[in-house]
Amino acid sequence: MMDRPLRLIEPVVDRPTARISGHVAELDLKLSGLSCPHCPPKVQTAIKTLVGVKAAHVNLANQSAHVIYDPDRVDVGAIIREIRRAGFGAGVATTRIPIRNMHCASCVTRIEHALKMTPGVTAARASSLTNTVEVEYQPEQTRFDHLRGAIESAGYRIVETNVPASGAGDGDPAEVERAAEYALLMRKFWLAAAISVPVMALSYPDLIPGLREWMPMGSTTRRVVWALLGVLALPVLVWSGSQFFTGLWDGLKHRTANMHTLIAIGISAAYLYSVVAVGFPQLFPRAELAEVFWDVTTVVVALVVLGLALEIKAKGRTSEAIKKLIGLQAKTARVERDGREIDLPVEEVVAGDILVVKPGDKIAVDGEVVDGKSAIDESMITGESMPVEKGPGDEVIGATLNKTGSFKFRATKVGKDTALASIIRMVQDAQGSKAPIQRVVDTVSGYFVPSVMMLGVLAFMAWYLFGPEPRLVYATIVLVTTLIIACPCALGLATPTSLTVGIGKGAEHGILIRSGDALQSSEKLDAIILDKTGTITKGEPALTDVVASAFSEDDVLRLAASLERGSEHPLGEAIVKGAEARGLKLSDAKGFAAIAGHGVGGEVDGRAVLLGNAKLMRDRGIDVEHLTKDWERLAGEGKTPMFVAIEGKPAGLVAVADTVKPDSKAAVATLKAMGLEVVMMTGDNERTAKAIARQVGIERVLAEVLPDDKAHEVQKLQLEGKSVGMVGDGINDAPALAQADVGFAIGTGTDVAIEASDVTLIKGSLVGVVTAIEISRATMRNVRQNLVGAFGYNVAGIPIAMGVLYPVIGLLLSPLIAAAAMAFSSVTVVSNANRLRSFTPERSAS
Amino acid sequence: MTVDRWLVLAGGLTLIAFIVWFFWLKRSSGVRASETSSGYQEAMILVKGGYTPDTILVRAGRPVRLNFRREETASCSDKVIFADFGKSADLPTGTTVAVELLPKAPGVHEFACPMGMFRGRLVVE
Numbered sequence: 001m002m003d004r005p006l007r008l009i010e011p012v013v014d015r016p017t018a019r020i021s022g023h024v025a026e027l028d029l030k031l032s033g034l035s036c037p038h039c040p041p042k043v044q045t046a047i048k049t050l051v052g053v054k055a056a057h058v059n060l061a062n063q064s065a066h067v068i069y070d071p072d073r074v075d076v077g078a079i080i081r082e083i084r085r086a087g088f089g090a091g092v093a094t095t096r097i098p099i100r101n102m103h104c105a106s107c108v109t110r111i112e113h114a115l116k117m118t119p120g121v122t123a124a125r126a127s128s129l130t131n132t133v134e135v136e137y138q139p140e141q142t143r144f145d146h147l148r149g150a151i152e153s154a155g156y157r158i159v160e161t162n163v164p165a166s167g168a169g170d171g172d173p174a175e176v177e178r179a180a181e182y183a184l185l186m187r188k189f190w191l192a193a194a195i196s197v198p199v200m201a202l203s204y205p206d207l208i209p210g211l212r213e214w215m216p217m218g219s220t221t222r223r224v225v226w227a228l229l230g231v232l233a234l235p236v237l238v239w240s241g242s243q244f245f246t247g248l249w250d251g252l253k254h255r256t257a258n259m260h261t262l263i264a265i266g267i268s269a270a271y272l273y274s275v276v277a278v279g280f281p282q283l284f285p286r287a288e289l290a291e292v293f294w295d296v297t298t299v300v301v302a303l304v305v306l307g308l309a310l311e312i313k314a315k316g317r318t319s320e321a322i323k324k325l326i327g328l329q330a331k332t333a334r335v336e337r338d339g340r341e342i343d344l345p346v347e348e349v350v351a352g353d354i355l356v357v358k359p360g361d362k363i364a365v366d367g368e369v370v371d372g373k374s375a376i377d378e379s380m381i382t383g384e385s386m387p388v389e390k391g392p393g394d395e396v397i398g399a400t401l402n403k404t405g406s407f408k409f410r411a412t413k414v415g416k417d418t419a420l421a422s423i424i425r426m427v428q429d430a431q432g433s434k435a436p437i438q439r440v441v442d443t444v445s446g447y448f449v450p451s452v453m454m455l456g457v458l459a460f461m462a463w464y465l466f467g468p469e470p471r472l473v474y475a476t477i478v479l480v481t482t483l484i485i486a487c488p489c490a491l492g493l494a495t496p497t498s499l500t501v502g503i504g505k506g507a508e509h510g511i512l513i514r515s516g517d518a519l520q521s522s523e524k525l526d527a528i529i530l531d532k533t534g535t536i537t538k539g540e541p542a543l544t545d546v547v548a549s550a551f552s553e554d555d556v557l558r559l560a561a562s563l564e565r566g567s568e569h570p571l572g573e574a575i576v577k578g579a580e581a582r583g584l585k586l587s588d589a590k591g592f593a594a595i596a597g598h599g600v601g602g603e604v605d606g607r608a609v610l611l612g613n614a615k616l617m618r619d620r621g622i623d624v625e626h627l628t629k630d631w632e633r634l635a636g637e638g639k640t641p642m643f644v645a646i647e648g649k650p651a652g653l654v655a656v657a658d659t660v661k662p663d664s665k666a667a668v669a670t671l672k673a674m675g676l677e678v679v680m681m682t683g684d685n686e687r688t689a690k691a692i693a694r695q696v697g698i699e700r701v702l703a704e705v706l707p708d709d710k711a712h713e714v715q716k717l718q719l720e721g722k723s724v725g726m727v728g729d730g731i732n733d734a735p736a737l738a739q740a741d742v743g744f745a746i747g748t749g750t751d752v753a754i755e756a757s758d759v760t761l762i763k764g765s766l767v768g769v770v771t772a773i774e775i776s777r778a779t780m781r782n783v784r785q786n787l788v789g790a791f792g793y794n795v796a797g798i799p800i801a802m803g804v805l806y807p808v809i810g811l812l813l814s815p816l817i818a819a820a821a822m823a824f825s826s827v828t829v830v831s832n833a834n835r836l837r838s839f840t841p842e843r844s845a846s
Numbered sequence: 847m848t849v850d851r852w853l854v855l856a857g858g859l860t861l862i863a864f865i866v867w868f869f870w871l872k873r874s875s876g877v878r879a880s881e882t883s884s885g886y887q888e889a890m891i892l893v894k895g896g897y898t899p900d901t902i903l904v905r906a907g908r909p910v911r912l913n914f915r916r917e918e919t920a921s922c923s924d925k926v927i928f929a930d931f932g933k934s935a936d937l938p939t940g941t942t943v944a945v946e947l948l949p950k951a952p953g954v955h956e957f958a959c960p961m962g963m964f965r966g967r968l969v970v971e
Contacts, residue, residue, distance in 0.1 A: 445963065
């Protein structure tokens with residue numbers, strides 16, 4: 001039975017503990033993602049909807065949940081699932097373990113059962129398909145050793161991951177595969193090219209003196225040589241061109257058609273025609289009709305295969321940025337286990353492990369320093385070039401480099417949860433996403449290939465029905481040329497390759513672009529709204545002035561600071577820090593209440609204290625007339641003065657100021673020079689806002705905007721017909737970021753996966769906005785060049801191949817020219833995208 | 847018109863009609879994803895010249911896990927994109943890659959390779 005009342009504030013919980021008595025169990029669970037005041041009720045409601053949960057309390061301060069439940073009716077796993085479904089993390093870690101000798105369906109259940117019996121494991125899913133098991137566990141309760149033990153006790157072995165001793169492992173499977181594919185295509189090309197030379201020469205003996213006499217038209221020699229050429233061309237068709245036929249066949253099975261379909265039909269039409277011409281010349285009305293097109297077969301295969309090879313090579317380069325990021329990952333970690341330090345592959349580090357870091361070491365995973373001090377080079381993640389000093393309680397980021405000291409830290413995020421892994425995932429997802437411009441291409445490409453096939457048939461019919469003699473030869477050439485010149489690949493590659501390069505380029509500059517959508521929208525922004533605090537300014541205000549009337553300065557500050565101790569507002573923290581710096585002894589506040597956008601109130605040492613803006617004082621009927629002059633002076637200096645009232649009487653002012661980031665002014669000027677309207681938005685009063693705006697050169701200021709109204713202000717600007725970007729932090733400004741056409745979030749440390757934003761600026765500087773817009777403009781320009789090129793090529797090339805110019809200027813394309821054009825159109829598209837790799841931000845290069 | 851011309855005309859038109867019917871008019875009815883004990887709707891998709899099966903039927907509001915297995919090396923199909931979900935996955939040859947999605951409302955969502963040559967549909971009921 002429940003033997004104690006639920007207290008409102010739980011003690012800090014470090015590990016989840018479950019106590020079971022009778023039919024009631026209690027569970028303390030560490031949560032993550034509780035960032036707002038509305039979150040705890042959400043989680044609470046979510047848990048309480050479960051049958052069997054008697055009570056649940058979520059504590060925002062120590063990020064934990066206390067759940068009282070009936071273990072017979074609901075299990076821990078269900079509670080955790082429910083918390084996750086509500087959008088929060090429930091302190092469980094997931095790991096994927098490769099297992100040897102797992103062959104049968106019963107293995108799956110046996111392994112899962114063994115793992116589920118291990119204390120702290122909340123779920124296990126084994127798959128005999130991939131030979132892995134995915135385990136969810138409470139990192140505070142379970143170690144990797146325990147999981148290994150459970151698997152071994154069930155009679156299975158873990159596949160030991162091979163960790164390369166040196167940092168640069170070249171084992172990216174995609175890379176290896178690409179290299180093999182390239183090598184194979186090049187071999188196919190060389191064979192086709194080598195055979196093409198004699199085939200070309202001997203196919204046109206009339207053009208070459210000597211050959212003309214040796215094998216005159218209609219002679220047996222010519223027929224025999226041509227027959228031999230057909231045999232020579234066969235390996236090219238069968239081996240070098242094999243991918244076209246397998247592609248054709250696989251496509252037909254799915255009722256789809258692609259580039260391979262067109263090439264396969266084209267080259268086989270040319271080959272079959274030649275076979276008939278050599279084998280059954282009597283079928284042709286005249287001898288000169290019995291021409292062969294072996295050369296078309298071999299040269300087309302050679303050129304297209306070369307094009308494919310070059311395209312693979314060029315495509316490999318488009319994803320260089322992601323390779324660099326993956327290369328940053330640490331391979332090993334020095335972990336303290338059972339009092340000993342052991343080196344482990346980074347995959348075996350679990351959350352909760354204590355890791356030891358020596359000078360010069362790479363930090364393996366994300367965590368929190370528990371002991372020691374050091375300077376850490378975080379430039380690879382944050383772009384901040386100066387090493388950052390870290391001590392106990394500070395967050396360290398995986399893949400960053402320890403410089404000077406030794407320290408120990410507790411792993412908090414491992415595997416796919418680390419900041420680097422999130423960055424990689426975000427970049428990969430973004431590179432795979434589609435820009436709206438791509439939708440047009442998608443619609444077209446669905447109809448493209450079958451349409452080309454129909455056009456080919458139409459051209460054949462037209463030439464056969466109305467064309468000049470020899471009609472069959474012309475009709476065949478035109479059919480083959482039309483099929484071969486069409487290049488669906490160039491169309492399909494145009495957008496994705498540029499996006500991949502552009503988004504990768506962003507990542508190199510510390511800018512995470514969420515999707516192709518965000519990239520395309522960034523290009524067209526008319527106006528950009530900058531949040532003041534933390535965006536234009538450093539966001540770390542400090543106490544600057546205290547003005548007292550009727551009370552002593554120390555009293556005013558002490559009471560104000562005591563009141564703010566309960567607040568998490570940065571202004572409050574500045575006041576507390578300022579008071580502590582002056583050596584004042586603070587007391588506890590009772591009945592602390594935050595009045596959104598206005599201030600705070602409460603009781604300190606039995607005295608009612610109010611701290612806030614003029615509106616708050618007016619609302620409470622406190623006359624602050626005599627303080628207005630000082631207030632205006634401070635506000636004019638760009639500081640944030642706040643009125644303090646004690647026992648309903650005006651007591652004075654405390655002022656804090658936030659300093660402008662060093663590069664904000666230059667960034668604003670550049671944004672303006674790029675043609676954007678720059679607007680500043682802040683919850684602060686107009687005076688403070690204007691003072692800061694003056695410093696950085698912004699004219700349009702939206703001041704005294706309540707947090708809930710920020711999104712509305714964005715919308716108002718959008719109603720002026722503008723495409724609006726919003727720059728702010730990802731938490732307080734989330735609704736405004738979501739409302740904006742493009743939301744830029746200023747990220748800090750490991751917190752990179754900011755959901756509401758379209759673009760995350762890891763560097764935390766406004767210059768990132770400039771770079772992001774520059775990258776989007778360069779990328780979209782590149783996409784457009786590619787699309788115009790690819791569309792233009794097909795729109796112009798196909799009709800020419802069909803022979804529309806023949807009646808006008810007598811031009812008919814050779815299938816060989818068509819093959820060359822086709823092969824190099826897609827290479828050109830990919831190469832053009834690769835030009836973006838040399839992009840350097842011009843305006844933001846400061 | 848001579849006989850051969852009539853033959854070419856008739857043959858050509860028939861071929862065009864066949865192309866239209868073969869590539870555009872006939873559609874497969876789709877395969878229903880099976881439900882696992884853990885509540886996932888799971889389906890295996892073979893990537894080879896296209897997606898087999900290319901139409902997956904699932905129910906809304908339940909997580910979906912699609913296991914892609916690519917058995918070809920053509921560079922077009924090395925990625926699968928779910929544009930509506932903003933998700934994508936790299937598909938190395940010979941490896942099974944799981945893509946997890948949560949379709950919230952009924953509708954038809956396309957998935958495709960980056961160049962849109964391979965297409966599949968996720969039909970949410």
